[in-house]
Amino acid sequence: MPEDDRKKRAIRSFVLRQGRMTASQRNALERLWPRYGLAYDTSPLDLDTVFGRQAPRFVEIGFGRGDALAEMAAAHPEHDYLGIEVHRPGVGHLLIRIEQDGLKNIRIVNHDAVQVLTHMLPPGSLDGIYLFFPDPWHKKRHHKRRIVQPDFVEVLSRVLKPGGILHMATDWQDYAEHMRTVLATSPTFINTVPGDGYADRGGRPQTKYEQRGRRLGHEVYDLRYRRQ
Numbered sequence: 001m002p003e004d005d006r007k008k009r010a011i012r013s014f015v016l017r018q019g020r021m022t023a024s025q026r027n028a029l030e031r032l033w034p035r036y037g038l039a040y041d042t043s044p045l046d047l048d049t050v051f052g053r054q055a056p057r058f059v060e061i062g063f064g065r066g067d068a069l070a071e072m073a074a075a076h077p078e079h080d081y082l083g084i085e086v087h088r089p090g091v092g093h094l095l096i097r098i099e100q101d102g103l104k105n106i107r108i109v110n111h112d113a114v115q116v117l118t119h120m121l122p123p124g125s126l127d128g129i130y131l132f133f134p135d136p137w138h139k140k141r142h143h144k145r146r147i148v149q150p151d152f153v154e155v156l157s158r159v160l161k162p163g164g165i166l167h168m169a170t171d172w173q174d175y176a177e178h179m180r181t182v183l184a185t186s187p188t189f190i191n192t193v194p195g196d197g198y199a200d201r202g203g204r205p206q207t208k209y210e211q212r213g214r215r216l217g218h219e220v221y222d223l224r225y226r227r228q
């Protein structure tokens with residue numbers, strides 16, 4: 001493989017800190033993972049089999065503790081949700097909520113979302129993708145680690161149905177501008193807000209991460225694009 005390709009592949013949007021896992025998160029992972037977790041694989045999933053029905057399908061990339069995902073799934077029992085997150089304690093936290101709230105419409109993959117979307121999701125299989133508060137990588141020398149890049153947008157466009165929605169949010173103005181710039185280069189995504197503006201939050205639930213940003217005085221930017 002050429003050196004440049006190898007470097008490109010090695011750049012990831014996350015640094016895996018396993019962090020501290022609570023006893024209840026570990027317990028939830030042991031008990032509930034077999035029911036709600038999907039092992040990473042390089043062949044495409046049959047989503048009707050995974051969820052046991054046909055329904056509109058949504059993915060949340062980097063769900064953190066999963067509170068937004070749990071709220072959306074509770075508000076829309078008629079939709080199916082696939083959550084993708086690399087941080088295992090967050091997966092444990094979401095499993096606890098799935099059990100507490102009796103949610104049947106969530107499945108989880110604990111792996112790099114770029115690989116999951118590339119290999120595990122069939123083309124045109126999603127009605128919507130949520131990317132809420134991706135790691136900002138705010139230092140200039142780290143900007144290449146930001147998950148929103150032209151290649152990533154191509155991956156999203158493959159798995160979304162025509163008419164499917166990409167909803168992103170960030171509390172870093174320069175990341176919001178970066179998102180707009182990258183999406184403007186895509187031939188398949190159209191900003192749903194006239195004049196290439198920012199969107200309202202729609203039904204996006206608030207997470208702890210957002211609350212913390214707001215306490216620090218950060219403004220929040222929502223961006224909503226439609227796949228043509």
Ligand SMILES: C[S@@+](CC[C@H](N)C(=O)[O-])C[C@H]1O[C@@H](n2cnc3c(N)ncnc32)[C@H](O)[C@@H]1O
Pocket residue numbers: 013014061062063064065084085086087090111112113114132133134135136147207208209210
């Ligand atoms: C800043 S946190 C925000 C979490 C959550 N969306 C929220 O609003 O509270 C970003 C999350 O994205 C996850 N993440 C970053 N890159 C990822 C990737 N390539 N695949 C899956 N998860 C990723 C991180 O582990 C982290 O939990």
